[in-house]
Amino acid sequence: MFEIRILRRYEITNKLKSSIYVASFITGILIFALIEVIYGANPYDVMSKLFVKPLTSYADLQITIRYAVPIGIMALGLTLTYKSGIYSIGSEGQMAVGAIFAAWTAYAFNYIEPPTSIVIALLAGALGGLLWALVPGILKGLLNVNEVLTTLMFNFIAYSLTDYLIYGPWRSPRAYGFPLTEPIPKSYVILPTDGIPVINISTFILSVFLMYAIIKKSVFGYQVRAYGSNPTAAKSAGISFLKVALLCLAISGAFAGLAGALQLTSVHNRLGPKSWSVTEGLGYTAIVSAWLARLEPWFVLPSAILLGALINGGLTIKAVLGQPEGVVNIMNGVILLSIIAADFFINYRFVIKVRE
Amino acid sequence: MGVNQTTFFMKPHGDENNYILSVTGVSKFFGSITALRGVDLNIRVGEIHALLGENGAGKTTLVNILYGLYRPDAGSIKVFGNEVRINSPKDAISYGIVLVQQHPMLIDKMTVSENLSIGLRSLGYLKSPNSVKEVIKEYSIRYGISVDPDITVSNLSFSERQEVELVRALMLNAQLLMLDEPTTMLTSYERKKLFSVLRKLKDEGKSVLLITHKVMEATEISDWITVLRKGEVTASRPTNKYTLDELVKLVVSDAGVFNGVRSVKFDYNVVKSQSPEVLSIKDLIVVNDVGGVAVRGFSLAVKSGEIIGIAGVSGNGQKELSEAIAGLRKVVDGRIVICGQDLTNKGPKDRVKAGLAYIPEERLKYGVVGDMSVAENYILKSYGQYSGFGLINMRKVIEDVNESIESFNIITRGPLEKVKALSGGNIQKLIVARELRSNPKVILAHNPTLGLDLRSAALVRELFLKAKADGAGILLISEDLDEVITLSDKIAVMYKGSITYEINKNEASRDVLERAMLGLLNV
Amino acid sequence: MKPQLILALVVVAIVAGGIGYSAGSLAAPPPKTVTQTVTTTVGGATVTLTTTVTQPPRTVTTTVTAPPTTVTVTKPPEKIKVAFVYVGPIGDYGWTHAHDVGRRYIESQFKDRVETYYVESVEEPKVYDVLKKLVNEGYKVIFTTSFGFMDGTLQAAKEFPNVIFFHCSGYERWSNLGTYFADLYQLYYLNGLMAGALTKSGKVGYVAAHPIPEVVRHIDAFALGVKEVNPKAKVHVVWIHAWYDPAKARAAAESLIAQGVDVLAFTEDSPAVIEVAQEYYKRGTPVYAFAHYSPMLKFGPDVVVSGQLVRWESIYVDIISKIITGVYNTTNLRNVDYWWLLSENAVELGGDFGVPINPKFITPLKNFKVKEKISGTEISVYDLVMMRLKQMSEPRPSFDPFCAVNEPIISQDGKVLVRPGECLGHEALWSIMSFVDNVVGSIPAGSS
Structure with a gap:
């Protein structure tokens, strides 16, 4: 008789840990390949188009980057707030307001030339996101109002603010009455250098370094970590909750606003209605990215790229393989679940016993 | 699943001197650190066996191996002479080996019987809350355990929770009960009660492995003592074959340093009457978490160079008092003045600035951030000193931490190890090192040596005396009467939220204080 | 499994995939044109x-003596x-x-x-x-x-x-x-003619999606139709700010009915409004409706009068x-x-293809007589609808609802939108953002 037992692991090496993650990811891909076989597709064809092409075709890689960069930048901001024990889901709204601020800058200072114009647009976006996050921050810090609710509400208010502008004062006279703003001036449009979105990629990488420094090296990051893992001890050491709440939300807001400004200047170039807005719901995807990265700034790099690749893969499934939306959801589900399932194998081990 | 333990114990074979558990040559390494090396341990049926050693000697590692939480790198474990592999607590339980957890995992909002019912069910022992009640009633008669099965766990004291855990172990048919530092949080009365239960268990033929760092405790209750030092067994023989001095030397690795608490040579110069008051508390009223008045009209002054001890049975407002002084609990009425500054309504930060050091009672909750490293915890109150341009100079921190690790003899794998991996005594040493390094003017210490081994406790006390000599005023809230008597210049007894009795050091005796603590004496 | 082994497998997989991909993407032969x-x-x-x-002449340079040849290839x-x-x-x-x-x-x-x-x-x-x-x-x-x-x-x-x-x-x-x-505006106009004839309360309702020119244009055309046969009737507009939201559409329809509206048109991608009308009809309060975009007659056989259909x-x-x-x-x-x-046959009148007017409503429409605004002759609304449909379906339409004939088209705020003898062109219709004067309601700015 065989007996399989699931036992808790009390010690694990980093090497084993990382190989469990890699193995889980590959298992996810293999399970998805199996599902494709059942679906009736040629798994070799599917796998090469989904996982090989993005690495060999530059045009395909670009699509991944276009989503990975904003997701990653926002996830970095969330990493900080989540470490402090504050569960903001407001990146979406902060991103939208970041785009509004960047757009305003572009319309108001249309005479400024690049690169100054780009820099001020990005900074304005960061400022916008920061201000938008400040209200939930103050409510949390002073009155301990649940930030999950306030940040979610502020997302909707941000959508409404965008709607107000595109249906009202910012509605372009040349859009035949459609709810659109004017395209931002050319001097504010970020163009790729030789086909490579250099500014976007370097902003992302700089953000990783910056967030790493904030969390791991700075006094504030120290306070945040102390607060997040033991609020009582942090309080008795005199760390101010108001400061932690306010700054965490402000910084994550600034990162989200920066992402919004970046998407406006490099991808969308104007504001429009919610369904085709600058945010595209990426503010919510960033939450997944932050947790997938285990709240470690370095790991946001691969997690954001993975999520960007999944969005890209979803488009490939529909546009290239001609498979329905459902298959996209299966792919996302299978691969993300496999990675999350790795935690189980990190915490537990299987023992097979043979008994007479 | 599993072996039916009853039948298992009915037919012991390969009996070697009737050992219920026999450990031979067990070693365990964590990277380059040796936790255990070649440890032998033999426990007989119907024996109370003490495993004695300092913090960090490897006692807890050994227990974790016996309970299937760690796997040994070498050596064998036999139960009644049969070699076994213990891969999980479930395995251990199936062999009749049960660990009575130091911090029982109980669901606060459920009753005792519901908790036990759930806990047993998850292990495959189906018991309804009603049948649990029956069992508890039976045990209360048999062993003198007095838990009310219908009471909600949140209303239980620490010792009552421990009793619940003991009941759970017995319901699992434990033949060998392992207790890891069970008396750490107990008052002397509660400790006596626990020991009487253990003796009754022994009379019924069950075995007990008592893990402790307290020499006196080991000699008081055990039949056999095995001494563990730095991961190795230094002696193992019947209790009556040791002398006290010999035991102390066996336990403490560097016996020369240790001279006993009372012999520390310091000036007990009487506090000069003109010494400034560093802490003054006037008519303080504080409420507890459920809104009851915990501190009522408490007044006290601590002068520079003075130690004032507050004795009392726990639960008489000491916790709320210390939290109020530290700035963690709102004051309803009254004043708290530190070094001349009225800080009644200020936060902890201002109090730290004014020169207050706080050594809290629940060190894991208030004292340290378990998920952060030793170094990061070391600077919890002084990170400002290590920062420049908003960044923390980790190199300098580590230099200082290493110094403290050495001078305070903190046993750790290094400054980057997470604090939660340290033993309780070493965490306390770290907190004391942190709190005292900035030469505070006022030290508020609540049960500062609780759970510390002899040498660490002596070190902490020595440091208090040194701080006193340097002019600090110390408010020592402690349930350890000997400690209060030894260290304090003046002793106040706290009963039901206020000071009911005061006595000078020279006049204090244990007997008088114990009566005062029970509210039998008034000023 | 060892991590190195896993890594090796991944590398092998990627390399194999890459080779396969490159092999598969070798260029296909260039296309040829043909008769x-x-x-x-x-x-x-x-x-x-x-x-x-015909393919251009191809010069063959390998043989000096060979004359230039012209090749015509015919293949699939x-x-x-x-x-x-x-x-x-x-x-x-x-x-x-x-x-x-x-x-x-x-x-x-x-x-x-x-x-x-x-x-x-x-x-x-x-x-x-x-x-x-x-x-x-x-x-x-x-x-x-x-x-x-x-x-x-x-x-x-x-x-x-x-x-x-x-x-x-x-x-x-x-x-x-x-x-x-x-575009459906001509059909909305025809629907408006019928709505004006069928309303007893003089209140016609419109459940509108988003405040953009397309929807405003349709509301205006509908209102012009209503006005032509029933100058006193008003068109009440409720915005739901969604292209597809059956729940909101239902709520909007019910609120209009509560205000006394008895005929409904709408711009929303579900039959919710029609279902509401059918329910009221069953309860003995006749409310009529016009289908939008797809054949919705079956959702309200007793209440769908006509509608707008598209033939992309x-x-x-x-x-x-x-x-x-x-x-x-x-x-x-x-x-x-x-x-x-x-006139290009891109749109069609009706609640279903081939059913321009629900037969149930032909008699009441035939009984409702109005004065035709151009000729001044008396005509039934049924005949008016058929005449206008024919006029607008001609290759060069002889009628357009946005052409003012004898009287100007006035906007809600009293301004002249179209002077007599003039028409709104494509450009103006494309960006129209004001209501005509028999519409009750406003075009929201700054909300969605």
Whole structure:
């Protein structure tokens, strides 16, 4: 008789840990390949188009980057707030307001030339996101109002603010009455250098370094970590909750606003209605990215790229393989679940016993 | 699943001197650190066996191996002479080996019987809350355990929770009960009660492995003592074959340093009457978490160079008092003045600035951030000193931490190890090192040596005396009467939220204080 | 398994995939052009397209003595790969479904010349990425069928000058990007005539989607129809700020009925409004309604009077024919803008195809007599509707609701929108953002 037992692991090496993650990811891909076989597709064809092409075709890689960069930048901001024990889901709204601020800058200072114009647009976006996050921050810090609710509400208010502008004062006279703003001036449009979105990629990488420094090296990051893992001890050491709440939300807001400004200047170039807005719901995807990265700034790099690749893969499934939306959801589900399932194998081990 | 333990114990074979558990040559390494090396341990049926050693000697590692939480790198474990592999607590339980957890995992909002019912069910022992009640009633008669099965766990004291855990172990048919530092949080009365239960268990033929760092405790209750030092067994023989001095030397690795608490040579110069008051508390009223008045009209002054001890049975407002002084609990009425500054309504930060050091009672909750490293915890109150341009100079921190690790003899794998991996005594040493390094003017210490081994406790006390000599005023809230008597210049007894009795050091005796603590004496 | 082994497996997999991919993407032979005749039937009319393309002379230089030769090759033509990008699922039974009917129609009509493909439920901001992938897969003609696809389609058109793009309902064009739209305002006007005749309370309701020119234009046309037969009746508008939201549409319809409205028209992609009307009818309070976009007669057989239907296939057949014949190429689409109406057979009156007016309502409409505004003769509303339908279906329509005949068309705020003898042109209709004077309600600015 065989007996399989699931036992808790009390010690694990980093090497084993990382190989469990890699193995889980590959298992996810293999399970998805199996599902494709059942679906009736040629798994070799599917796998090469989904996982090989993005690495060999530059045009395909670009699509991944276009989503990975904003997701990653926002996830970095969330990493900080989540470490402090504050569960903001407001990146979406902060991103939208970041785009509004960047757009305003572009319309108001249309005479400024690049690169100054780009820099001020990005900074304005960061400022916008920061201000938008400040209200939930103050409510949390002073009155301990649940930030999950306030940040979610502020997302909707941000959508409404965008709607107000595109249906009202910012509605372009040349859009035949459609709810659109004017395209931002050319001097504010970020163009790729030789086909490579250099500014976007370097902003992302700089953000990783910056967030790493904030969390791991700075006094504030120290306070945040102390607060997040033991609020009582942090309080008795005199760390101010108001400061932690306010700054965490402000910084994550600034990162989200920066992402919004970046998407406006490099991808969308104007504001429009919610369904085709600058945010595209990426503010919510960033939450997944932050947790997938285990709240470690370095790991946001691969997690954001993975999520960007999944969005890209979803488009490939529909546009290239001609498979329905459902298959996209299966792919996302299978691969993300496999990675999350790795935690189980990190915490537990299987023992097979043979008994007479 | 599993072996039916009853039948298992009915037919012991390969009996070697009737050992219920026999450990031979067990070693365990964590990277380059040796936790255990070649440890032998033999426990007989119907024996109370003490495993004695300092913090960090490897006692807890050994227990974790016996309970299937760690796997040994070498050596064998036999139960009644049969070699076994213990891969999980479930395995251990199936062999009749049960660990009575130091911090029982109980669901606060459920009753005792519901908790036990759930806990047993998850292990495959189906018991309804009603049948649990029956069992508890039976045990209360048999062993003198007095838990009310219908009471909600949140209303239980620490010792009552421990009793619940003991009941759970017995319901699992434990033949060998392992207790890891069970008396750490107990008052002397509660400790006596626990020991009487253990003796009754022994009379019924069950075995007990008592893990402790307290020499006196080991000699008081055990039949056999095995001494563990730095991961190795230094002696193992019947209790009556040791002398006290010999035991102390066996336990403490560097016996020369240790001279006993009372012999520390310091000036007990009487506090000069003109010494400034560093802490003054006037008519303080504080409420507890459920809104009851915990501190009522408490007044006290601590002068520079003075130690004032507050004795009392726990639960008489000491916790709320210390939290109020530290700035963690709102004051309803009254004043708290530190070094001349009225800080009644200020936060902890201002109090730290004014020169207050706080050594809290629940060190894991208030004292340290378990998920952060030793170094990061070391600077919890002084990170400002290590920062420049908003960044923390980790190199300098580590230099200082290493110094403290050495001078305070903190046993750790290094400054980057997470604090939660340290033993309780070493965490306390770290907190004391942190709190005292900035030469505070006022030290508020609540049960500062609780759970510390002899040498660490002596070190902490020595440091208090040194701080006193340097002019600090110390408010020592402690349930350890000997400690209060030894260290304090003046002793106040706290009963039901206020000071009911005061006595000078020279006049204090244990007997008088114990009566005062029970509210039998008034000023 | 050891991590090194896993890593090795991944590397092997990637390398194998890469080789396979490169092998698969070796270039296909270049297309050849040929003599070809295409005959197709569009909405009853037969279109014959004939193209003859001769390959340019080919000089052979290997043999000195050989004279230059001209070669004409006739072989089966390459199929044009045509893709459609939809905003919703093809099963939505509304907008996307109507476009997909058009796609299937051209697939069957041009079997030998085109192969079609569609991508459904594409989020609007992601259209550019989808277009990139489609171009990469070799699609040469791509239709994008949502207004929100406009910017992405323009960007793709600029980036891929060798591909023909057509965008539905937008206004941005490029040398290889044309636009097309089939508008329903004439039908709304005809519905308005019937609504004006059927209302007893003098209150007609309109459940409106988003405050954009398309919807405003339809409300105005509807109101002009109502006014023509019933000058005292008012059109009450409620905005629901959604293209598809049955719950909101239902609530809006019920609130209008509560205000005394007894005839309803709407712009929303579900039959919710019709279902409400049918429920009221069953309860003994007749409320009538006009179907929108797809055949909804079956959802309210007792209450659907008529409605608006679309035939995208008319436009698709025209575009594809002109691409096959070379009329349209990647350089001359800058001014190609389809604005197709009744006369092009792109839209149809009725609650279902072939049923312009629910027979149940023919008698009451025949009994309601009005004075025709141009000739001044008395005529039944039924005959008026049929006359107007005929006038607007002529190749050169002799009537348009936005032409003011004897009296000016006045806007809500009292301004003259159209002076007598003048008409609103395509440009003006395309961007109209004011209500005519018998509309009750306002166009919200700054909310959605």
